[in-house]
Amino acid sequence: xxxYSGKPLTQKLGIKPGFCIFTTGTPAAYGDxxxxxxxxxxxxxxxxxxxxxxxxxxxEVAGLAARLRSCRDAIAPDGMIWVS
Numbered sequence: 001x002x003x004y005s006g007k008p009l010t011q012k013l014g015i016k017p018g019f020c021i022f023t024t025g026t027p028a029a030y031g032d033x034x035x036x037x038x039x040x041x042x043x044x045x046x047x048x049x050x051x052x053x054x055x056x057x058x059x060e061v062a063g064l065a066a067r068l069r070s071c072r073d074a075i076a077p078d079g080m081i082w083v084s
Contacts, residue, residue, distance in 0.1 A: 010037060015041060017038040025056060027057060049075070050075070054074065054081045054082070068081065
């Protein structure tokens with residue numbers, strides 16, 4: 001679902017073809033929420049550098065800072081971290 005802007009969520013998140021992404025705390029319906037990933041995008045099984053994007057899902061703030069520090073160490077210099 002594109003939402004009010006008409007852009008797919010993958011575009012809003014900045015996911016580009018060929019990206020290597022990692023997700024953590026991911027809901028089972030991630031594919032339904034984000035939609036079809038651009039061509040060549042790989043989803044890494046582990047938090048291991050270099051990653052273009054990390055998408056962190058959290059329901060509470062406890063422990064989030066430590067998770068973000070770990071994620072920051074794994075992204076490429078021009079990579080990004082999204083927290084949902």
